[in-house]
Amino acid sequence: MARSCTRLGNTGNPALGDRMRVVHGGLDEAELYHLGLDREQVLDFSSSINPLGTADSVRNAALSADLAAYPDRQSWRLRVALATSEGIRPNEVVVGNGSAELIHLIAQNYLNATSRCLILAPTFGEYEAAAAQTGAEVVHLRARQEDGFRWPIPSTVTRIEQARPDLVFLCNPNNPTGVYLDRITVTRLAEAAGSSGLLVLDDAFVPFVTTPWDTRSLIDSGKVILVRSLTKSHALAGVRLGYAIARENIIEKIESLQYTWSVNAIAQAAGLAALKEDKHVERAREVVGEAMAYLRDELLRIGLFPEPPDANFLIVDVGDGARVREALLHHAIAVRDCTSFGLPGYIRIAARPLVECKYLIAALEKIMAEGVITGVNL
Ligand SMILES: Cc1ncc(COP(=O)(O)O)c(C=O)c1O
Incomplete structure (x- = not known):
């Protein structure tokens, strides 16, 4: 098992600040602003929350x-x-x-x-x-x-x-x-x-x-x-x-x-x-199940190999997670680049309603055709 070990001091350790700035999913307003996108236009697969939204x-x-x-x-x-x-x-x-x-x-x-x-x-x-x-x-x-x-x-x-x-x-x-x-x-x-x-x-x-x-x-x-x-x-x-x-x-x-x-x-x-609102969560579980089955099948169809999902998100090796994330943002789709998890080749995709998953797969196919996804067994 690979293992890393870090001791961080309370003061004077330049690494501490970096460790405290945790990368998360979700939309970044400044980034969207520079891309000329409004939050409402973006399909957000980067944060893994109830796909039905708030009840x-x-x-x-x-x-x-x-x-x-x-x-x-x-x-x-x-x-x-x-x-x-x-x-x-x-x-x-x-x-x-x-x-x-x-x-x-x-x-x-x-x-x-x-x-x-x-x-x-x-x-x-x-x-x-x-x-x-x-x-x-x-x-x-x-x-x-x-x-x-x-x-x-x-x-x-x-x-x-x-x-x-x-x-x-x-x-x-x-x-x-x-x-x-x-x-x-x-x-x-x-x-x-x-x-x-x-x-x-x-x-x-x-x-x-x-x-x-x-x-x-x-x-x-x-x-x-x-x-x-x-x-x-x-x-x-x-x-x-x-x-x-x-x-x-x-x-x-x-x-x-x-x-x-x-x-x-x-x-x-x-x-x-x-x-x-137990019912709202129950319905969300159904949407998640449908989305995960669809995403898994479609990712395999287009030549990618997602890890088997047990939750409302999955990770998949795309060669360069940061590059794929950026390319998808130009299609107004946000996914989570997994570099901060020590998995720079991966993106994480959250379950969203099926119609949105279809847009994601179409966008992935487009960027694959443009050669953005490399280094995996295509
Ligand atoms: C595993 C895990 N635990 C906790 C949290 C934090 O959740 P909360 O919004 O309740 O602070 C997150 C947020 O992404 C998470 O992924």
Whole structure:
């Protein structure tokens, strides 16, 4: 298994700033401006959110939030509603300004300059940014392309047990590879992490999995924190809303470092309405299933080899991800260049409604004919 290891100091380390500037999907207004494009004209396959957009009831709830009053500091009503829907106690859940905020708060609580953090990579960049900021040693356990981006579990368990990390970050299904580990595997990883510290399990994309397994019982060990995002499942990326579930003592610690009023009133109102919109997520899962099957078949037809998708996105080797992303933008289509994940040959494509997927495939065929896609087995 390829492995990279970085120790980053708290101060004076020129690499720290770079580590903190995490690349994300989504549209870049400045870039669109220079290309003469309006946001509304672009088909956005670069951020992996609910392809149906925000439900009307959620939008209406957000619009009727009280803008004059301070938001509830503990997001109490939303917390109680989340606890009820998850079958846990309100003090076992904390709401955040996106799950990204919670990832940073967890790192701040459990890491410092003498600790070690293991990240199952390639994966979401905020884990490294959050860990690096604390000065902790960051160790990446990188899955390899030739293994279908699956970590070899026995040696990964051994590596975790030997490294004795304070925190292990695992994203399941993983961003960007789409690999989804089963309950037995995650439990083994959680036990290995729990022998010295905690496992942070990021469930952000579970709502789009066709047959997911329930992660909730993992918190009973007191060694697992589940991080979840309403941003993805309910298309609330602009509002920012996520939550973490764990034993009460852990939740208390996370909350203790949270800025006052970090979750605004619009987000809290939208979240309460979103919890009543299971049907919207169910319909989104159907759209995702249809889009993923279509994209996989069509990519194969045009000569590309996508990794098998277990989530609402897939990655595919196109030779030069940055070049293909740029070429597609000229067709008003945004995809995620995977260079920042250490996968410069790949792009990540999110599930969108079928009609949009057809535009994407047509644009890919055009740029292939122009010779933009090279270096793969065409
Ligand atoms: C795996 C993963 N976790 C968490 C997040 C952050 O989500 P949120 O919008 O809830 O902060 C993202 C965003 O892209 C993500 O990909």
